Amino acid sequence: MLLFFTLGLLIHFVFFASIFDIYFTSPLVHGMTPQFTPLPPPARRLVLFVADGLRADALYELDENGNSRAPFIRNIIMHEGSWGISHTRVPTESRPGHVALIAGFYEDVSAVAKGWKENPVEFDSLFNESKYTWSWGSPDILPMFAKGASGDHVYTYSYDAKREDFGAQDATKLDTWVFDNVKDFFHHARNNQSLFSKINEEKIVFFLHLLGIDTNGHAHRPSSRDYKHNIKKVDDGVKEIVSMFNHFYGNDGKTTFIFTSDHGMTDWGSHGAGHPSETLTPLVTWGAGIKYPQRVSAQQFDDAFLKEWRLENWKRLDVNQADIAPLMTSLIGVPFPLNSVGILPVDYLNNTDLFKAESMFTNAVQILEQFKVKMTQKKEVTLPFLFTPFKFQVIxxxxxxxxxxxxxxxxxxxxxxxxxxxxxxxxxxxxxxxxxxxxxxxxxxxxxxxxxxxxxxxxxxxxxxxxxxxxxxxxxxxxxxxxxxxxxxxxxxxxxxxxxxxxxxxxxxxxxxxxxxxxxxxxxxxxxxxxxxxxxxxxxxxxxxxxxxxxxxxxxxxxxxxxxxxxxxxxxxxxxxxxxxxxxxxxxxxxxxxxxxxxxxxxxxxxxxxxxxxxxxxxxxxxxxxxxxxxxxxxxxxxxxxxxxxxxxxxxxxxxxxxxxxxxxxxxxxxxxxxxxxxxxxxxxxxxxxxxxxxxxxxxxxxxxxxxxxxxxxxxxxxxxxxxxxxxxxxxxxxxxxxxxxxxxxxxxxxxxxxxxxxxxxxxxxxxxxxxxxxxxxxxxxxxxxxxxxxxxxxxx
Incomplete structure (x- = not known):
């Protein structure tokens, strides 16, 4: 009896482990040739703002008085840039969301289960392909992109993890810390010739991770005054940072700004699944290489958000979250992240048809490279007569x-x-x-x-x-x-x-x-x-x-x-x-x-x-x-x-x-x-x-x-x-x-x-x-x- 019980338990363990071996093995492959567009890019530098946990409707909708909670960003939508919805995938969590944004692929569950900071597998990213990247924000997010980068060109500045307290008095301090440290960084750069030289290079990225909205959402719910007030604080901070960049670089017109979120949040303050409140995140872009606002008389969307937001006359350009990575790479002219599956949203680009065509071709070749490597690896470890789809109908x-x-x-x-x-x-x-x-x-x-x-x-x-x-x-x-x-x-x-x-x-x-x-x-x-x-x-x-x-x-x-x-x-x-x-x-x-x-x-x-x-x-x-x-x-x-x-x-x-x-x-x-x-x-x-x-x-x-x-x-x-x-x-x-x-x-x-x-x-x-x-x-x-x-x-x- 004991032998039978032990054998049965062992068989169940094998069955249980088999599903992980079949489905939870990382889909990433390596050995692809980097692909980049040979034409000169429109921007020398890119600034990426990620407001963690920000719902699209919370940013775009007007308050009870008909005013925007984010007047600076709304002004961008109407007068300077392009906007839309970034559709995320489950699990709607911070790590997979940032991986999709910055590396261009949707991380598998096995990687998420490894932890927030450590990388179970090495993956390429926009930061790794950049000449230099400077990032500020949460210690849970920034290290995973620095550790996976080759060489020493991705720099991180994080606050103490103890600041991420859901019972804290004011979570907006997480965001003001980022804004203040970015301003101190550029002030210090004026007196540091080596740093000044680096931040005047081309193909560089500045990443601002803003965790306050997510923390307030968990603690007080997205309908709370704290969550909505935090959006206003972020809008003010973005306005200051943009003004500082324009002043520092003498309004050279070579900076691209992208504002988005890694995931949304449900009405009850959680995220992780596929509810629209979690998967619909904002995307606002402006600056070098980005189209100006396009006025339209009608738009075809299944949702009724446009009228609620009073943005029905400004063309809305929706993307999948992983599409933002190839957009950013094409704007500053770096190779597409090797593991990216994103498709370049050309409607956002303000450039020649030749540049758009070359960028689309590069994007296609980069995805094809992954397919070729994966197919080769699969054939090497599979018997020839088994390299066909298996059907379970007989069983x-x-x-x-x-x-x-x-x-x-x-x-x-x-x-x-x-x-x-x-x-x-x-x-x-x-x-x-x-x-x-x-x-x-x-x-x-x-x-x-x-x-x-x-x-x-x-x-x-x-x-x-x-x-x-x-x-x-x-x-x-x-x-x-x-x-x-x-x-x-x-x-x-x-x-x-x-x-x-x-x-x-x-x-x-x-x-x-x-x-x-x-x-x-x-x-x-x-x-x-x-x-x-x-x-x-x-x-x-x-x-x-x-x-x-x-x-x-x-x-x-x-x-x-x-x-x-x-x-x-x-x-x-x-x-x-x-x-x-x-x-x-x-x-x-x-x-x-x-x-x-x-x-x-x-x-x-x-x-x-x-x-x-x-x-x-x-x-x-x-x-x-x-x-x-x-x-x-x-x-x-x-x-x-x-x-x-x-x-x-x-x-x-x-x-x-x-x-x-x-x-x-x-x-x-x-x-x-x-x-x-x-x-x-x-x-x-x-x-x-x-x-x-x-x-x-x-x-x-x-x-x-x-x-x-x-x-x-x-x-x-x-x-x-x-x-x-x-x-x-x-x-x-x-x-x-x-x-x-x-x-x-x-x-x-x-x-x-x-x-x-x-x-x-x-x-x-x-x-x-x-x-x-x-x-x-x-x-x-x-x-x-x-x-x-x-x-x-x-x-x-």
Missing amino acids: QDLVVSVLTYPLSHFVGYLLAFTLGIEVLVLSFFYRYMLTAGLTAFAAWPFLTRLWTRAKMTSLSWTFFSLLLAVFPLMPVVGRKPDISLVMGAGLLVLLLSLCVVTSLMKRKDSFIKEELLVHLLQVLSTVLSMYVVYSTQSSLLRKQGLPLMNQIISWATLASSLVVPLLSSPVLFQRLFSILLSLMSTYLLLSTGYEALFPLVLSCLMFVWINIEQETLQQSGVCCKQKLTSIQFSYNTDITQFRQLYLDDIRRAFFLVFFLVTAFFGTGNIASINSFDLASVYCFLTVFSPFMMGALMMWKILIPFVLVMCAFEAVQLTTQLSSKSLFLIVLVISDIMALHFFFLVKDYGSWLDIGTSISHYVIVMSMTIFLVFLNGLAQLLTTKKLRLCGKPKSHFM
């Missing part, structure tokens, strides 16, 4: 034929099982399918004899199934913070705790004092969590940052959440309730709205599930030896007493998988970073730390998993079923789902389509693998017993 037909065959008296059960699997698969695309499944669960007792045998249990099952079915209908993202719902969830937990404490006080066993003390500690932890959530929210609204005491309490609560349950009684319901109290304290600290109620409702349904499964087992003629009130979790239970598998055990395993998927997608789509609200971790930290914040968010997601797995441990115990046998059924169900998603993986279409299909496969395969570890964690939480006083137990009870 698909075989799988379908096998699944539609296991005998006649199983047809009904097989159809229900197949329908259930399809509901699970569809729930990855449409969350409301979970609502449909839970509604069907609610009707289940009335379709069997359970209703006549256990009316209260059946009614409770129906009530909590329907209550849980509401959550998948709630918005995945876009929910506004509602601390009252978090407080309400905390009060419900306290009310349940009061009921448990009251029942404990009626007992007369020797461990009653210890049990009461444990529950009182957990009640205190819940009260403190509620206080910290309310206090932190009030402090941040007053822009006073995260109080240190709140931070200490939050981390202490998190650290103790897996230890305190081990002090409680191993009696089934008492231990499960203790686990719920501890994990809910942490979950409250990580909640911002309705999701705080989710694990509470899920746990109530889990408690009913344990009862209803025992009733089902007794109904089938298998007698349970103990009542639920007397059953204890025990690590050393004799496995020989367990019965053999029945057909109904497949349904129990399916229930587990369904509840796990519900825990996965019940309050959001965790396949998307966009579902993560940074406000969820503000009780723990507000200084930007992507890995720490990501870890906290992942633990928030895992808490419902742990609750389901602990309930499943109880189901196995109360139904007298071997955990290994039932767990193998769960693995089979997960593997069927994984096989389904394996055939849905795409290697064509948009980045979003490809990424979504891969993420679905990875999620299901991860579920299969991590069920093993979650099962181990659940066994630890349910069977381990520690003592508050006396010598602690060194073994499982």
Whole structure:
């Protein structure tokens, strides 16, 4: 049995790793010949402004008084340059956005996962091809372009990362720091002959990364006064920098200015997915080589933005984000970035037809060079007869034929099982399918004899199934913070705790004092969590940052959440309730709205599930030896007493998988970073730390998993079923789902389509693998017993 289990786990690891080898290998190739236009460029220097996190509508729209938040840039649109929308791709994050802007290609997920500063692979960029580049801004963005550059010609000036505090009083200081340092740099250059000579060369770039808008958006939302005021500050700063450049270079007409953004931001202050508020970013260009404004009478665009922005009479030129890189290279006459896939937007160029034609030809040759190198490399490592598109139709037909065959008296059960699997698969695309499944669960007792045998249990099952079915209908993202719902969830937990404490006080066993003390500690932890959530929210609204005491309490609560349950009684319901109290304290600290109620409702349904499964087992003629009130979790239970598998055990395993998927997608789509609200971790930290914040968010997601797995441990115990046998059924169900998603993986279409299909496969395969570890964690939480006083137990009870 152990050998079989180990072999199965190893196979799943291989399957899981295969998807990374197939899809998460960097698509970049090297060895191409640099391509550049032989004609003289229109500009000697280029200034690139990137306002991190700036939405297109936030820049272009007029305020309630009919005035622009960025009057200088709007004046550029109307009188000096060209404008449009830069369409970004997912993931709409800072690193891939800047890579697309400056290097001209869309970075693959494997590169993003390597971190914000380090480059997993070397790539060419506009900065590397320039004679010199000077950049100012965030330490998270600038180093990756300097480290990938050859030689010593890309210079970076960054502030301390601690400035990126979402709870800070004024995030606009991140932008004023950049503007002030650029002005100091040019003032210093007048007295430094070497530097003065460099900044008067041709083919040079100045990059200003402005992070204030993004930081204010995360902290206060894009509709806030802080976000909109930051746009005005950036507009003022750009105006000063442009004036300084024109004065410094004597208005020689050889400077090109480009103002854009790496990504937008949703109304709720997040980014990462493909909502238009995230993918539509502004692009305004002016100066050497750029067309002047073009007046038009009508324009053909599907959106209604032009009239809202009152820009319908100025020609809008939309581009893909990667197209900006070849535009910049052609303007200053440097070779196109070797890995660029951008297409030169010639409508922005104010030059001769010959220059445009040469630039387009150079762009085409540069992209063709990548294709040739990639094709050569692929042929070298692939057998000739395998160098053709592979078709899965024969395998698909075989799988379908096998699944539609296991005998006649199983047809009904097989159809229900197949329908259930399809509901699970569809729930990855449409969350409301979970609502449909839970509604069907609610009707289940009335379709069997359970209703006549256990009316209260059946009614409770129906009530909590329907209550849980509401959550998948709630918005995945876009929910506004509602601390009252978090407080309400905390009060419900306290009310349940009061009921448990009251029942404990009626007992007369020797461990009653210890049990009461444990529950009182957990009640205190819940009260403190509620206080910290309310206090932190009030402090941040007053822009006073995260109080240190709140931070200490939050981390202490998190650290103790897996230890305190081990002090409680191993009696089934008492231990499960203790686990719920501890994990809910942490979950409250990580909640911002309705999701705080989710694990509470899920746990109530889990408690009913344990009862209803025992009733089902007794109904089938298998007698349970103990009542639920007397059953204890025990690590050393004799496995020989367990019965053999029945057909109904497949349904129990399916229930587990369904509840796990519900825990996965019940309050959001965790396949998307966009579902993560940074406000969820503000009780723990507000200084930007992507890995720490990501870890906290992942633990928030895992808490419902742990609750389901602990309930499943109880189901196995109360139904007298071997955990290994039932767990193998769960693995089979997960593997069927994984096989389904394996055939849905795409290697064509948009980045979003490809990424979504891969993420679905990875999620299901991860579920299969991590069920093993979650099962181990659940066994630890349910069977381990520690003592508050006396010598602690060194073994499982």
